[in-house]
Amino acid sequence: MLICRPDQSPLHILDEKLNADPSRVVLRPFHLAWQASVSEPSRAAQLVSDILTLDDDQAEAELDIVWQDFSERHWQIGRIFDQRFAEIAEDVRLARASVSPVKQRLIGAYFCHEYSYAAAALMNPSVVPHPDQSGLSGGQQRFLMSLRAVGEGHISSIAFREGMIGPGGDFRLWPQSGPAMAAVVDDRHRMEADGAVTVHRQPDSAISNSVLFPVTEAQRNGLEDLRLVSFTHDDGRREYIGTYTAYSGRAIRSEMLRTTDFASFCLEPFTGRAARNKGMALFPRKIGGRYLMVGRQDGKNVTLLSSDSLTHWDDEGELLLSPEFPWEFVQMGNCGSPIECDEGWLLLTHGVGAMRKYSLGAALLDRDDPSRVIGRTACPILTAAESDREGYVPNVVYTCGAMRVGDELFIPYGISDSAIGFATASLDDLLDLLL
Template identity: 40%
Template sequence: MQVAINRKDIKFMPDSSRVIARFLYTGDERALNTIRSVLGITEVSALEALNPILRDYSMRHRNISKIFEKHFNKISHLLKQLKIDSDTLSVFQKILIGSYFTMEYSIESAAFFNPSIMEHPDQSETGTEEKRVILSFRATGEGHISSIVFRTGVLDKNNNLSIEPVGKMLEEAKHIRRYVYEKDAFKSKLNEMKDFHAIIPPGLILDKLNDTFTYGELRDCIKEGRKSLHLAADKEILFNQIIWLASSHYELDFSLDTNISERVIFPVSTNEKNGIEDARFVKFADDDGKMNYYATYTAYDGTTILPKMLDTRDFYHFRVLPLHGEIAQNKGMALFPRKVNGKYAMLCRLDGFNNYIAFSDNISIWREAKLLQQPKFPWEFIQIGNGGSPIETPEGWLVITHGVGPMREYVLGASLFDLQNPEKEIGRLKSPLLIPNTEEREGYVPNVVYSCGSMINNDELIIPYAMSDYASTYATVNLRELLNELKNSK
């Protein structure tokens, strides 16, 4: 029996008009020439040059003058080379200079894909049998740089989705705060990653720091440490590990007057400068009953991928931290929505071919994993992976999977695992749940349907999915029909 799937008409398409104002830097020499040119005109001329810029771009960006001023502050240190005190410059001069170090970036001009869906923390003003939801997407622009963006909507009793108004004034985080570290806790994290103290004496770096320190203070300490020692290559790698651990932590705050559709989580740290990929969001129930939202994602620096995690309660404030341990090495980690038998649980794919499951006492440290699933059917012979976090049902943990088969065609499947022992597979669909149709086959990467997280509502499974890495849509499946098929699949 083939489980019936109901494709919805709604489409989420790339929109090149959605832009953010990014910092633009082309090197010290060019920057100095630009600053000289601006300071070479009168203050009146500077104001005349600035007026049309503000007039044009204030319609496209909220507080564009503040953005220009922030970007001026990023290059203000260069004024010392010109023997100019920035305090002597007028506000107009500073803002005009900042405009030359600003560019628009169209965040979703290339693709709008790999969605996940979750219940919105705000359910006010919804009707009977309605539910407000948040959808996350991977938005990709010029240079294939990926970021995380959001949409909100309301599902009715038939799970038809009404998209709420989408804001046009996109913004990165208003504040980006580097983590302030406690020395003892940081030492413990390093020891969990590697036997740090056995190779580099602790007094070399960490003992020179205060009990609490910032990323900048640690970076300066390492710089001094490198001067005092000639390190072999393996020891230099450890220095780099310390910097990686420190730079991976940061926090984001978005302005309260932004709509969630206007908030853009754009790459911040160096290990994600080429993209934040495939965020798998899940609403997580803590031991105390409080709800938190976690998202595992892949950070990409152009060469290396690193699994990371962000968490939020309100989608205004986000905390970002690295995932480390021996198994935090590959794409596609997906967190269970609660602890299982007192431990955090995670789906992962260590080898790129099979599904694994891992358990941990610490949500950011993952040491060991067990093989959970191997490719079984022809449509998944190349690889099998998860399509988002497991979903708890009375019959077991429901996991949407992706399988790759002939012609590198990506399809979606489904599996069911025991609630008390999720290492035990109850059943797996023999046929794909969702295969690319004629329309869905065409795109940036042909023949691909892909999801990063589903949810249950009104007795149906809601599956948002991407169409050939270009645009997105969603489909629904009768939950009882799907569970019955899974239980009878062995």
């Protein structure tokens, strides 16, 4: 009889932990609700009109108050106010030249607000090798980690952290310097409902201080659970691709983030029947001339999807893994893109058992034919420890992607949808557990 015990886990839990932090704020556009009839001015136009009634001394005094309250918290605040005024002036058809510089900035201030993007939760990380690997030694690698951050209104955004990982759990996170800044849309006039949208980091904003927010109607309530992978195209070109769930508040669909430098990002929806589901994770290269993904098309089992197009996924997929052990009886899913090793494709999985308790496991797929499962873990490799059970969603451990570092695996993971923990494991020890 098989009995799983926590002390059988091959993972080494690192001391570092990231928690939700209400002090991390960004300046974001503030949108007034449309509450006027068609024959009346919008609330935005009325607010602009009210600001314009102020005399110059009043406007300057009000802007000074804003400056005293917020300028030290946001070092590019003037430029952001100027940009926001330009957008509002266009929306309400206001002649910019007719407005004094002070009132321009004051109008911009009225249409911005601080948003604490990670006040409610921080969870579900994924990790890839950093684009810059210069100056390292002794098996060290820089990494770039994505995080799902949740703030007011339960809106999910994508945040990033950079760091270094080396053999034996040698681990460091780079500090976050200064305030965070929201990425901005390249062209807000070219945002088709089912088209790609390009956003870019603010000038002089580091990756670790940048946040990607929903920008389309389909994303209105969140960008959820980004699964990053360093993808190698047939011509040798490398691109970072992340699959995520766009949530409008009513419906979900799978979308894709693409970038080569983490300075500019293309957000593009998948098309096809498979795109209506959550949790798709892309293999890091083509296999047999086709793109492959793992997903969960029926809400319970892990499926293997294939396509000859990176953006169109019409394949309903073939069954890859089904719940077999008690800790995964409720449902299974992938925990990020498969990781290539000599023995095959290592796929981290999650399972849900009694009391909706989440656990992490692993499976090994054949390198040439990933539809063939070589082995899987009968016992979890990580469950919620007693000290990690409490949080926004209790009894959950979850990751959206790990990274190979030499002969070890580096696994950042979400803790009860409230914090991020970190673990390492020897690949040999992990593979020894597969049945």
